[in-house]
């Protein structure tokens with residue numbers, strides 16, 4: 001299958017480049033830049049993109065992999081740091097800019113004959129984010145675009161399909177960025193744009209059949225969420241009854257979720273076992289209030305439960321999970337220099353004693369892509385459109401330590417919120433919603449009596465892929481209604497607040 005490789009130098013925009021390429025129906029993979037020297041140019045690799053970086057090429061120890069076996073043999077596009085690196089490796093000079101450029105700039109001159117810039121305009125708005133600038137290009141490197149501030153806004157190495165650009169085509173604020181990427185991917189790399197959800201299904205099923213031995217059984221953690229359900233349908237198509245789904249009641253699910261989810265799976269012909277393990281999770285969480293400690297305890301207990309269940313299935317060799325790309329990105333840094341935001345419960349790896357290998361068919365997909373694949377597999381709408389719900393569940397929505405009483409309180413408040421969103425026809429308009437139980441008590445007056453009870457924060461966001469999000473601008477009448485119903489119906493809560501933070505700087509979950 002044709003693909004592009006993005007070599008990641010640690011830019012915050014690397015994933016965005018991947019998304020933009022995939023929007024062009026071309027598959028691409030992100031690899032840490034350290035893979036560059038050993039990258040073998042097989043026929044399926046149609047082009048390479050070098051990402052930006054928080055480093056400066058002038059820093060000692062800055063990423064500086066050997067690219068000589070790639071340049072001239074396959075189309076290469078260097079973006080920002082990638083462009084600076086190409087210039088410096090060729091013998092040009094990169095220096096701190098007198099004016100650092102962050103944000104909007106306009107191209108002033110543009111070589112209309114360059115295939116990279118075809119159908120772009122000379123005054124095109126581009127987005128910049130750099131402190132270094134390419135002062136001098138090596139011989140044989142030709143400028144193809146400039147801005148009033150930066151002479152080398154784009155260049156090409158003569159006689160090669162090697163390009164460098166100082167601006168970021170992947171952000172939507174670069175108004176013709178998509179055109180530039182299309183020019184590179186379609187005209188220069190000659191990709192066929194054949195990567196569609198149906199194509200993904202076929203190749204994923206084939207890959208699973210090749211990976212999983214003919215007598216091997218697979219255990220799959222199923223949650224009722226869209227990721228694991230889509231993974232289940234793919235695996236089911238690949239290996240049929242050798243797939244064994246396990247849905248764990250970790251005591252941190254939503255109101256009535258255990259029963260409703262098991263029922264939804266009955267209709268899909270999947271073989272799913274429900275395992276009630278709430279006491280085990282509560283025991284593991286006892287006394288813990290630090291968010292990362294709680295996440296790790298929950299992750300560990302999940303593994304213990306899966307392990308026990310796997311031992312009941314003869315021939316079980318694999319543990320499948322619905323891990324998707326953002327889970328991976330936010331939990332593990334690509335090469336040690338970017339920070340861990342949160343440890344997602346499902347990416348910690350397995351203890352060796354478990355003797356199971358991990359299979360994650362959706363590991364390279366973004367959420368909206370998973371939904372497209374789910375639609376191609378005819379996953380019922382109730383699961384397909386379900387809001388994401390994190391594996392650690394209410395455990396990371398109860399700030400501080402977890403007790404069954406707090407879980408019960410939050411389940412009821414959350415239930416009121418979600419049901420009302422559905423009643424008002426707002427559920428499908430927001431990307432994710434839920435309630436958080438705060439470790440705060442406040443004074444109220446109910447029926448002329450003083451109360452001193454808990455606060456619930458409601459969170460609803462709009463998003464495309466969960467990587468960035470805005471708070472949902474829910475109607476005031478709705479907020480008034482939900483606040484009133486929670487306070488009247490859920491004893492123990494006397495105050496409701498609405499979270500109006502975007503991501504970044506906040507995250508969607510509070511822990």
Ligand SMILES: Nc1ncnc2c1ncn2[C@@H]1O[C@H](COP(=O)(O)OP(=O)(O)OP(=O)(O)O)[C@@H](O)[C@H]1O
Pocket residue numbers: 220221222223224225226227228229246247248249250320321322323324327346386387388389390391392
């Ligand atoms: N209660 C559970 N029982 C079994 N496995 C679970 C449970 N919760 C989560 N998992 C496993 O962890 C993975 C990651 O969870 P995550 O919440 O990211 O995905 P999801 O639940 O499938 O989809 P969504 O993000 O839409 O909720 C799941 O795909 C599933 O394999």
Ligand SMILES: O=c1[nH]c(=O)c2[nH+]cn([C@@H]3O[C@H](COP(=O)(O)O)[C@@H](O)[C@H]3O)c2[nH]1
Pocket residue numbers: 295327330342343344345346388389390391392432466503506507508509510511
């Ligand atoms: O399966 C999961 N295991 C986790 O540990 C986890 N933590 C966050 N999330 C979900 O990921 C998305 C982004 O969440 P944050 O903005 O809070 O990082 C949101 O959709 C969150 O609900 C998780 N999902």
Ligand SMILES: NC(=O)CC[C@H](N)C(=O)O
Pocket residue numbers: 011051052053054055056057079080081082129130131132133
């Ligand atoms: N966005 C980037 O790649 C920045 C590269 C380098 N850190 C600079 O400031 O010039």
Ligand SMILES: [Mg+2]
Pocket residue numbers: 223225388389390391
């Ligand atoms: Mg989930």
